[in-house]
Structure formats: structure tokens, C-alpha cells
Amino acid sequence: MSGLGLYLAQRISAMVMIPLVLTHLGVMIYAVRGGLDTAEILSRTQGSLFWGSLYGLFVITASIHAAIGLRVIAYEWLKLSGLGLNVFAVLVGLGLLALGGQAVYTVVLA
Amino acid sequence: MIRPHQKQPLWLAFAVHRMSGIGLALFLPAHFYILGTAMKDPQSLDTFLHWSELPLVRVAETGLVFLLAVHCFGGLRLLALEFLPWTPYQKTLAALAASLALFFAVSFLLNGI
Amino acid sequence: MSQLPVIKRDDVVNMRIWRGDASGGSFVDYKIPMSETQTVLDAVTWVQRNVEPGLSYRFACRVGMCGSCAMMVNGRPRWTCRTHVSKVIKNHQIKLEPLRNLPVIKDLVCDLSDFFAKWLKANGRFVPTETRERPVKKISPLSKQRQAANTAIECINCAICYAACDAVEQNPNYLGPAALNRAWTLMNDVRDGGKPERLRAVTGDGGCQCCHSQHGCASHCPNELNPARSIAGLKQAAVTAIFKGEV
Numbered sequence: 458m459s460g461l462g463l464y465l466a467q468r469i470s471a472m473v474m475i476p477l478v479l480t481h482l483g484v485m486i487y488a489v490r491g492g493l494d495t496a497e498i499l500s501r502t503q504g505s506l507f508w509g510s511l512y513g514l515f516v517i518t519a520s521i522h523a524a525i526g527l528r529v530i531a532y533e534w535l536k537l538s539g540l541g542l543n544v545f546a547v548l549v550g551l552g553l554l555a556l557g558g559q560a561v562y563t564v565v566l567a
Numbered sequence: 568m569i570r571p572h573q574k575q576p577l578w579l580a581f582a583v584h585r586m587s588g589i590g591l592a593l594f595l596p597a598h599f600y601i602l603g604t605a606m607k608d609p610q611s612l613d614t615f616l617h618w619s620e621l622p623l624v625r626v627a628e629t630g631l632v633f634l635l636a637v638h639c640f641g642g643l644r645l646l647a648l649e650f651l652p653w654t655p656y657q658k659t660l661a662a663l664a665a666s667l668a669l670f671f672a673v674s675f676l677l678n679g680i
Numbered sequence: 681m682s683q684l685p686v687i688k689r690d691d692v693v694n695m696r697i698w699r700g701d702a703s704g705g706s707f708v709d710y711k712i713p714m715s716e717t718q719t720v721l722d723a724v725t726w727v728q729r730n731v732e733p734g735l736s737y738r739f740a741c742r743v744g745m746c747g748s749c750a751m752m753v754n755g756r757p758r759w760t761c762r763t764h765v766s767k768v769i770k771n772h773q774i775k776l777e778p779l780r781n782l783p784v785i786k787d788l789v790c791d792l793s794d795f796f797a798k799w800l801k802a803n804g805r806f807v808p809t810e811t812r813e814r815p816v817k818k819i820s821p822l823s824k825q826r827q828a829a830n831t832a833i834e835c836i837n838c839a840i841c842y843a844a845c846d847a848v849e850q851n852p853n854y855l856g857p858a859a860l861n862r863a864w865t866l867m868n869d870v871r872d873g874g875k876p877e878r879l880r881a882v883t884g885d886g887g888c889q890c891c892h893s894q895h896g897c898a899s900h901c902p903n904e905l906n907p908a909r910s911i912a913g914l915k916q917a918a919v920t921a922i923f924k925g926e927v
Contacts, residue, residue, distance in 0.1 A: 530588075
């Protein structure tokens with residue numbers, strides 16, 4: 458993908474994430490009251506289509522956003538370029554997607 | 568070390584955005600990994616969550632909330648800068664983003680006490 | 681006749697000037713007498729005329745019109761002709777280096793070839809749509825597009841913004857604030873006929889998407905232009921063009 462394509466993907470993923478992050482911030486501030494425990498988290502998320510799709514979308518957009526962002530930083534600061542740079546970005550994206558997907562699966566479906 | 572040509576608020580806004588982005592990218596794998604163990608071993612997650620209530624750990628978590636909030640609001644400023652009609656108040660908007668982030672982080676800290 | 685500056689014997693400026701060439705160099709200290717209305721360019725000239733005739737530096741107009749005397753003064757890019765010694769002196773010292781992000785030729789002189797090449801690479805050249813046989817096109821100075829073009833037009837190519845930009849430092853392909861600012865001026869010029877090609881030129885490798893909106897350009901431009909704003913305009917135009925299928 459060209460530089461402009463990556464730029465646009467970065468901005469679109471950011472726009473999608475703004476409401477997701479605001480929701481997540483709200484949930485954190487709400488849930489931290491009286492301490493966190495596993496049962497409380499799971500009672501909110503288990504089998505919930507709403508939380509499942511919200512956090513599913515969050516994981517996908519965050520993976521894209523982080524991969525493109527770290528790609529820029531690796532190019533500018535670590536002087537990676539060419540194939541190495543793209544392999545690095547794809548690994549970051551897929552790694553986050555796999556770990557995040559597993560987390561959402563566990564908390565919502567398992 | 569901030570070099571002389573960088574000594575201006577919007578460079579600082581850039582630095583905060585980049586460093587918070589790196590911080591979040593490093594934190595996310597750990598966050599996902601721990602949540603991934605939730606169902607496999609609820610007890611270990613509970614042990615972890617109780618550990619997270621220690622005051623010092625709570626302060627560190629507040630730092631993470633700040634990273635997320637400051638990246639979000641700082642990013643919102645950048646989206647507005649790039650896609651909305653130009654405003655000359657960029658420094659004010661950056662300060663506003665930082666204050667909002669601090670507000671969310673402190674709300675998290677105080678609510679968790 | 682205007683009054684000559686009074687030089688007090690005790691006031692001495694230590695000019696730390698970078699001496700060397702492309703293969704390397706180091707700072708050399710020159711102690712010079714300070715005077716009240718002295719500019720940094722005056723100080724450099726004093727060194728060359730009285731101490732070190734071999735010192736190389738550039739200047740032409742001495743009044744902030746040509747932009748050729750730009751150097752790093754205490755780590756910031758400035759027009760030395762428009763910078764008073766008394767304003768920037770720190771601990772009786774001023775540190776002078778050639779402009780950042782450009783290859784050095786000798787001492788305070790750097791090679792601006794890349795800088796100008798990028799101006800052309802960004803299609804910074806006006807593409808006429810009329811011939812000399814036709815009457816001059818009337819353009820209202822009040823029209824929105826003309827005002828947008830005017831906002832960014834006063835650039836004199838001094839490379840201060842280029843030296844102030846971290847994105848240029850970290851990405852040698854990046855076209856830089858001056859070239860993109862010029863491109864944006866032409867994108868707003870209704871007489872110009874090269875807009876689609878120019879938009880492709882400024883969105884390719886090293887294009888406007890490499891800008892991190894740090895505003896180093898805007899905070900250092902001696903003409904108080906805001907290339908970061910122009911670049912944001914290009915980004916917006918580029919995204920609009922993507923959705924219209926034009927890029």
C-alpha cells in the first residue's frame with residue numbers, strides 16, 4: 458500500500474476508535490469503583506453481542522492503527538525500510554490481532 | 568533532550584502523542600494476554616486484579632489511563648487540524664487535550680480509591 | 681548622518697563558529713567587541729574582516745529580503761541579518777552553525793541543491809493556462825481562493841523551515857515545508873493548470889502525509905507563514921481526491 462493509503466487507513470482507524478476509546482474510558486472509570494473482579498467483568502461481557510462487537514471492532518482498528526504508527530516510528534527512528542519495514546508492520550498488526558482476538562473471545566464467548 | 572528548535576508547545580504535543588502511542592502499543596499485548604487467561608483460570612485473574620488494587624499499582628494504572636486519554640484527545644486535535652477548517656488556536660487545543668486527558672485519569676484514580 | 685553604534689570596551693561576544701567542510705569540523709571561538717545595534721550577520725562579518733579572512737558564509741541583501749544569510753543561531757534557524765546579537769546572546773556567547781538538514785560545503789555555507797530540487801519535485805512550478813496573446817485574467821483579490829493563495833505566497837526560499845523540521849531530518853525523501861507550502865499556493869491559484877499532476881507529486885513518496893504537524897516550520901518562519909497549515913490543506917485535498925477516485 459502506498460504512503461497515502463497507509464495515511465488514510467491510519468486516520469480512518471483513528472476516527473472509528475474515538476467513540477470506542479471514550480466508551481472504554483467511561484467503563485474503566487465506572488468499573489474501578491469498589492475494585493475489579495473477574496466475575497464482575499465476565500457478568501458484563503459474557504454472551505453480550507454489544508460488548509463483543511464493540512471490543513471486536515476495537516481490537517481490529519487498534520491493530521491496524523498501532524501497526525501503521527509503529528511502522529512510521531520504525532522507519533524514522535530505527536531506519537528500517539523496504540521489505541523489512543513492511544514485514545515488521547504486518548507482524549505487529551497480526552500479533553495484536555491474534556492476542557486481542559483471543560482476549561475478546563475469552564471474555565465474551567468462552 | 569529537547570533541542571532548541573523543538574522548544575515550542577506543538578512539538579511537545581507531537582512528542583506526547585508519539586510516546587503515548589509507543590506506550591500503548593507496548594502495553595496492549597500484556598493487556599490482551601492477561602484478559603485471554605480470564606476464563607481459562609479465573610482465579611489467577613482475580614489474584615492479578617487484587618494485586619492491581621495496591622496503591623502504587625493503581626497509580627501506574629492511572630498513568631495508563633492517561634496514556635490512552637491523551638493519545639485519544641491529542642489524536643482528535645490532529646484529526647480536526649487536518650480535516651476541519653483551519654483554526655489558529657492549535658496551542659490552546661493541545662492544552663485542552665492534555666487537560667481532558669488529565670481529567671479522565673484523575674477521575675479513574677479518585678473513583679478507584 | 682546616523683549615529684554610529686557605541687562600542688563599550690568591556691562588552692565582548694564570544695562567537696562559537698562551526699568551521700569545517702563536508703568531511704567534518706569543529707567549533708572555533710572568536711572574541712569580538714559588542715555594539716548596541718549589531719546583528720549576528722554584522723558579528724560574522726567582523727570576524728571575517730578582522731580575524732579570519734578564510735571564514736565562509738553567505739549573505740546578500742542584509743535587510744531580510746533575500747534569505748541567503750540563514751544559519752543556526754544557538755540551535756535555532758534564523759536570518760542572521762534580522763537577529764540582534766543582544767537578543768540571542770547567552771552567557772556572553774553565540775553559537776553559529778550551518779543550516780540543519782542540508783549538506784555542508786564549508787563553514788557556515790551549505791548546499792541548497794536538494795532543497796530546490798524538492799521544490800521542483802513537488803511541482804512547485806506555475807503551469808500557465810493562457811497565452812501571451814490573450815488578455816490578462818482578472819482575479820478578484822477578495823475571492824476565497826486568491827486569499828488562500830496569498831496566505832502562503834510570501835515565501836522567499838530561505839530554508840529556515842526546512843532546517844527547523846524534524847520530519848525532514850528523519851526522512852530524507854520528505855519534500856519539506858517550503859516545497860509543500862509552494863505547492864499549496866499553486867493548488868489555490870485559479871490560473872494554474874497543473875493541479876492533478878501536482879497533487880500526485882505531493883502525495884507520493886515523501887509527500888505531505890509525512891508531516892507530523894510539529895509546527896517547527898511555522899514557529900521559525902521569519903515571514904510568519906504557516907507551512908504546517910498549507911500541508912494540512914494538501915492532506916485534505918489528497919483525501920478528497922482519493923474519495924473522488926482522482927489519485
